Amino acid sequence: MGKLIYMMNVSLDGFVETPDHSVDWGIVDEELHTWFTDHMRTIDASLYGRRLYEIMTAYWPTGETNPASTAAMVEFARLWNATPRIVFSKSLESVDFNSRLATGDVGDELAAIKAEFDGDLEVGGPTLAAQFIERGLVDEYHLVIHPVVLGEGTPFFPRLDHRIGLKLIDTRVFGSGVVYQGYAATHE
DSSP states (O other), rough: OOEEEEEEEETTTEEOOOOOOOOOOOOOOOHHHHHHHHHHHHHEEEEHHHHHHHHHHHHGGGGTTTTOOOOOHHHHHHHHHOOOEEOOSSSSOOOOEEEEEOOOOHHHHHHHHHHOOOSSEEEOHHHHHHHHTTTTTTOOEOOOOOOOOOOOOOOSSSSSSOOEEEEEEEEEEEETEEEEEEEEEEEO
């Protein structure tokens, strides 16, 4: 059975977006896009919260044909469009672009998704991820840390009443100063 991986861009002080939900502070160059593309090849399906779904669908469905897209962006768009997405939302009535809605309990929905897909799943969106984190369902945490301090915003991790043990499994430093750190939950 595959792992549930929570991966997002994050500021050095631990925020995934500004208070007004902006994500324009990240440094996503060709090297990082290529790395994201390589990661996308390992994912069977993506689990998104509503806001992340809306951010991603604003660009990637047409990313392959957008003249502003670099080679790495075109390849990412191809993979993104081919990867099934399950969007957890109580407010959306429908979704497009190889996506479907999930409106039930996150634990029940995850069990059904894991029965459908054998490989790794990624969860994106801090509000959705928090629900999986609080239940101890996240197997790996992949932080793509950008060299910026936002001061406030939406945190990568939710407030918890318990500790999560982690083991470092991978790191990478990019030319832009972005640092990737991957951790496996030890489920202690």
